[in-house]
Amino acid sequence: MKFFKSLLQLIDTLRTDEDCRTFLENAIWGDSPICPHCGLIDDRHYKLKFGGTFTGTYKCRSCKIRFNIRTGTMFEGSHIPLRKWFLAIYLFLSHKKGISSIQLHKDIGVTQKTAWFMLHRIRCNCEDKIEVNFDTETQIDETYVGGKARGKRAQGRSLIKTPVMGLLSNGKVKTIVIPNASAWTLKTVIYHLVKFGSTIVTDGWKGYQGLHKSYNHKVIRHNQGIYVEDGYHTNSIEGFWSHLKRGIIGVYHLVSRKHLHKYCEEFTYRYNTREMSDGERFTKFVSESNNKITYRQIIGM
Template sequence: MKPLSFKSLKQMLDTLRTEEECRVYLETLRWNGKPVCPHCGSISEHHYKLTQNGEFKGLYKCRDCKKRFTIRQGIMFEDSNLPLRTWFHAIYLVFISKKGISSCQLARELGVTQKTAWFMLQRIRHNMKDDDIDFDDTTQVDETYIGGKTKRNKGGQGRSTKQKIPVMGLLSKGKVHTRVIPNAGKDTLQGVIYNLIKEGVTVVTDGWKGYRGLGKKYKHKVVNHSKSLFKFYLITS
């Protein structure tokens, strides 16, 4: 399954209709075809796939340490019986809410109890914390705009919007740092990078002009990709 960047909640829900489709999507994003054992860290496309009544539902057995695991282990979905589709829906709502979202509102949107919505919010917010991140290894950097539809300037890339909220994300060693920024200009983006990332580290960005010149202090690699903060968060949560 090819990883997708969703442009709307409707598109996401129309595409990921079942738990199986959500599981495969999440595995593709996080593992890219090579499952990672959360117990010993073994990475292999040859981990054993365990079936239940002849059907594989995402339960693996590590070929090295022999322990069982699923895509949920080691991330915020662990020890939760809630469908991944419900989690994805909740994450999307949290990220597009300019002023935040309460557990009562989230409960109404998802059709769950307020207690369940509160639990989900705590998990999501906890995974957005970045207190223990050290940017001394390869770091991926991206930025996006959160909010409703706005008109784009002719010839622009959407970064010049005024009514949306610009958010910058940095990913390193499986952990993510996100912060609201005043704009996506060169001074702002590179100011955050210089402040957080150790000089000489490999920095991976897209081709936005705001990242030009990073090669003076970093090993700068440029890739072309479609932005999706939702996808970015699922990979790193």
């Protein structure tokens, strides 16, 4: 499988859409085409030619339905050349704090609306791609993202902003946009995801009280100026929050509650693949880009 060492190497290697198509076929299919309709793997699928030229369209030997490498992926139904898609994906994944639709439309030569749509398609393919097992030590914390708080609620756990819960274990993080930071909400998520009897580390927020009945619960009392106790801390999950917030404040500036979960998945994917090179992350992503979504679905989510 091909791994690019830099954006320049990607541009030099994938010069045409034919190069991009061949690369994508190798990344997703490997040696033999796979029919997305019936799942038949066969290197003898009929190759359809148009004007005497084969452009990547096959006809399944079993179900007789036509398909190509875009069918069933995030690229299906898009008239944007694969070369522009690949540039957008590489830039999106390699920028630690993300890239705005304004910047992307300038970089690859599409409209800002098209760039916005492309970025959301990419974000939707970041969801649940990295499996996280919460069966050892798990750091748990919640933060607030969104509009500026005012008045008496300008500090602390303001209800004006949108709460996001994060769980980090074995160097991998999972984020969940939650309706509130009540004890019922927090414990419901924890009981569902974290293995009973394992160690969890939280701050002193009252919503976590009572977890000692089911877990080895370590409480780090930040309100008393304690940030590490007996080797336990929540510094890792708080470090992830800093990346998320710096990206939203510095690049995106404003994120609606409606789309916040997509931005959280974006930063989660980058964090969980941080040990990969940019080229490895890019190839992994395009080989798993099987979440097809339309513009109407995005604006309706």
